[in-house]
Amino acid sequence: MNDPIIEFNPKLPKLSKNEKEVLKLLVEAGRLIVPIYKEQEKQPSFSKEEIEKAAKGNPAILSPYTIVEKVNGKLIAIPYHKKYAELLKPIAEKLEQAAEITENKEFGSALRIQAKTLLDGSYEKATAVWLKMEPYILDISIGPLHHSDDRLEYGKASYHAWVGVLDKEGTERLNNYKTITLSASRKAPGAKEQIYPKKIKAIVLDEVLFAGIMARTKFVGLNLPVDLSLVEKYGVQVTLFNQVNDLRMKKQIIPTFDKIFSAKFREEFNLEDLRRGSLRYVALHELSHNYLYFKNSAKNLQDLFICIYELAATVLGIRLAGSLLLLDRITNKQLESMIVAFISRSFDLVEKYRKNKFLKNYASGGAIFINFMLESGALKQKEGMAIPNFMKIFVSLHELSYITERLLSSGTRKDAEVFIHKYS
Numbered sequence: 101m102n103d104p105i106i107e108f109n110p111k112l113p114k115l116s117k118n119e120k121e122v123l124k125l126l127v128e129a130g131r132l133i134v135p136i137y138k139e140q141e142k143q144p145s146f147s148k149e150e151i152e153k154a155a156k157g158n159p160a161i162l163s164p165y166t167i168v169e170k171v172n173g174k175l176i177a178i179p180y181h182k183k184y185a186e187l188l189k190p191i192a193e194k195l196e197q198a199a200e201i202t203e204n205k206e207f208g209s210a211l212r213i214q215a216k217t218l219l220d221g222s223y224e225k226a227t228a229v230w231l232k233m234e235p236y237i238l239d240i241s242i243g244p245l246h247h248s249d250d251r252l253e254y255g256k257a258s259y260h261a262w263v264g265v266l267d268k269e270g271t272e273r274l275n276n277y278k279t280i281t282l283s284a285s286r287k288a289p290g291a292k293e294q295i296y297p298k299k300i301k302a303i304v305l306d307e308v309l310f311a312g313i314m315a316r317t318k319f320v321g322l323n324l325p326v327d328l329s330l331v332e333k334y335g336v337q338v339t340l341f342n343q344v345n346d347l348r349m350k351k352q353i354i355p356t357f358d359k360i361f362s363a364k365f366r367e368e369f370n371l372e373d374l375r376r377g378s379l380r381y382v383a384l385h386e387l388s389h390n391y392l393y394f395k396n397s398a399k400n401l402q403d404l405f406i407c408i409y410e411l412a413a414t415v416l417g418i419r420l421a422g423s424l425l426l427l428d429r430i431t432n433k434q435l436e437s438m439i440v441a442f443i444s445r446s447f448d449l450v451e452k453y454r455k456n457k458f459l460k461n462y463a464s465g466g467a468i469f470i471n472f473m474l475e476s477g478a479l480k481q482k483e484g485m486a487i488p489n490f491m492k493i494f495v496s497l498h499e500l501s502y503i504t505e506r507l508l509s510s511g512t513r514k515d516a517e518v519f520i521h522k523y524s
Contacts, residue, residue: 104141104315105134108343110306112265119237122202123263123308126240129194130261130309133242136187137259137312143167150175164246164257165221180244180257181221188218191242207236218243227325231334235271235303239264241339245313246326258313264305267342271304274340274383278302280427281387281420293509295328295393299335302387307341317459320345321382323389323413331393338386345379348445353378356444356451360486369437377437378445380430384417384438391416397508404516411465412504414442419497436490443479443488446470468523472500475523 107127115123146168154168154175155161161168166177181188192215199211210229217226223243230241244257278300310318321340325331353374357366369377392412398405418438424430446466453463473479476499478492507516 103134104137104312105131106310106315106318106344106347108307108309110265110308110343112306112308113237113268115237115265116203118201118203122198123238123265125194125198125201126238126263127309129191129198130240130242130263130311132187132191132194133259133261133311136184139184139187140167140256140258143256144169146170146175162255164255165223165244167256179221180259181219184259185219192216192218195242204236206233207238211240214240214242224330227330228334231299231301231337235266235301237266239266239303239305239339241324245324260312260314261309262305262307262311262314262339262341263309264307264341267304267306270340270342271302274302274304274338276429277383277424278338278387280423280429281384282390293394293396294391295332295395297331297335297390297393298333300338300387300390301335302338304340304342307343310341310344318344318347320348320379321386323386328393328395328398336390338383338389340379340383340386342379345375345382349375349378352448353441353444356448357440360444360447360484361440362485362487365485365487369440373433373437374441374444377434377439377441380421380434381414381417381438381442384420385410385413386417388413388416388420392505392508394509397511400510400512401507401516402513404513404520407461407464407468407520408504408507408511408516410461411468412501412508414465415469415497415501415504418442418494419501422494435494439488439490439493443470443486447486464520464524468520469500471523472496 151161151168158177160166160177161175163177165180167180167183168175168177170176195211195215199208199215202208202211210233213229214226217223226243240261240263242261243259245260246257282300319341321338323336323338325336349371354371357369357374392409397409401408421430421435421438425432425435446469449459449463449466450470452458453460470479473488473493473496474481476492476496478489478496480487480489503519507519
């Protein structure tokens with residue numbers, strides 16, 4: 101398997117000499133995440149029964165930030181910052197060096213706290229500092245990422261790094277979308293169970309490096325943190341990545357678009373339509389997460405939570421695009437481009453999952469979307485080609501959105517299992 105690292109060479113805004121020196125150190129720190137994540141990928145697997153039994157006497161077994169090992173026939177939990185101490189030390193040193201030379205004192209302070217966090221496991225403090233800080237021209241996220249990783253079991257966090265430079269125009273557009281789509285109080289099924297972030301920070305980056313889980317998943321956008329207690333206290337950050345979106349276009353969306361749509365249909369959408377459509381639907385997906393925090397959804401839906409949660413965000417995101425359409429911030433063609441990009445992405449995920457069993461939750465969500473639209477007649481198949489009816493898709497989205505939000509707000513694992521089995 102290739103090393104989990106991608107280095108990009110984007111066209112960057114003019115940086116000062118100091119900013120270039122700091123950026124170099126951040127990239128060097130990010131590269132050092134690779135051996136840690138490769139160690140995580142080798143992590144032994146234990147049965148669900150073993151894990152649950154051990155966790156009764158030691159809750160740390162289930163912590164996202166511990167590695168589980170068997171010693172003298174007994175399962176024990178070792179904190180990440182202790183297990184990987186030797187590998188983390190040089191990363192912390194690079195961050196300290198960057199903190200020492202940066203001319204931005206707030207950024208330097210955040211880097212020092214992040215360096216300390218890697219070595220002592222004080223993750224909440226680092227999260228609070230990064231969310232509070234105003235966007236700076238340079239951006240880094242590094243450490244264990246508590247998100248969906250099919251390669252690690254029992255909800256363990258995966259080590260990652262991204263390093264990027266702020267796209268000011270893209271960030272302005274994203275915040276404009278945020279203002280429009282999240283400005284009004286929205287009543288969802290089970291609204292009493294909803295949790296609203298204290299603050300929503302949104303940025304777009306031209307990324308220079310992806311390492312660890314980010315290089316494996318190639319996420320175009322993220323909404324972090326996922327821990328509801330942190331969301332309530334500190335808020336969230338929505339981050340979009342330009343170069344990974346371009347990579348997704350080249351490797352996934354365009355090849356699938358060419359395969360599943362007729363030549364006549366393809367003439368209606370050029371590459372730029374689809375590139376922007378992909379970035380827009382991801383942006384609205386990530387923003388929509390902030391309407392989908394329910395107190396007990398993860399507990400109630402258990403291992404099926406991520407599938408429903410991610411699908412619900414995309415469906416709601418495309419629905420919220422209607423607000424942008426009404427205000428003439430996007431056109432009908434741009435809305436259709438978002439839908440076409442997501443359909444292409446969904447078919448690609450399903451096809452790839454058959455081969456490598458990775459990103460299961462996203463592949464399942466894509467399959468549900470496709471089959472739901474086929475059942476409603478919003479999507480048809482003829483001679484191996486997909487034929488979308490955009491008006492019917494937009495109408496069908498309302499029903500699918502209601503179902504997924506109801507599952508998140510008050511559904512049980514059994515409810516989610518029945519729904520997923522029917523459509524996936």
